[in-house]
């Protein structure tokens with residue numbers, strides 16, 4: 014479904030990603046793990062068109078999207094749930110959800126919003142409240158829901174558990190699992206919590222200084238000595 018070949022991304026003279034290769038099959042849950050600054054966020058930005066790559070090729074569903082606009086990439090079915098949630102703080106919960114489907118005009122939008130409210134009742138209760146007044150956990154539910162409102166084929170999650178209380182971290186991973194299993198959406202997730210990322214995924218890539226140094230199934234990487242020492246506290 015998604016193929017990234019020889020991806021290089023720079024910020025001016027700073028090289029953030031070097032020769033990254035990854036493949037994601039339809040229905041898979043793939044995670045990217047690595048230390049701060051390894052290039053994980055940059056990789057997601059390149060896939061969703063927010064940062065044009067310096068070199069390499071990104072193909073989604075058979076279409077070359079390497080230099081496509083973020084709008085075109087969303088239209089093709091890739092939604093990005095960014096690091097730090099980035100809800101529109103002065104807009105209401107409902108308006109944030111509407112922003113998630115700004116490209117759609119089909120009659121099922123209301124049904125989809127109802128489904129979101131059934132899934133996250135707190136968002137229904139707060140539907141007219143400014144999103145910036147929600148708690149961190151509620152904002153994360155909203156950011157995930159906003160991404161779902163575009164009816165994506167693939168969702169890119171950037172550190173969805175960041176800054177949340179431990180019980181909400183677990184709930185967030187449960188939601189990510191449900192999105193793949195019940196909604197049938199393919200998932201690529203960047204996650205600092207390497208243990209959770211490896212337990213949840215089908216396949217994972219380890220990024221170090223902008224390069225993929227290891228890849229494998231979650232089970233393989235959980236057993237890998239380097240991964241255990243570097244990311245799982247030995």
Ligand code: ATP
Pocket residue numbers: 024027028029047048049050051052053054055056
């Ligand atoms: P984190 O977990 O801290 O978000 P990351 O693995 O997602 O880390 P990136 O955010 O992709 O890493 O950053 C990769 C490299 O690019 C880092 O060296 C970072 O300092 C640099 N970088 C990221 N954004 C910019 C920017 N806007 N301008 C200049 N350099 C940047």
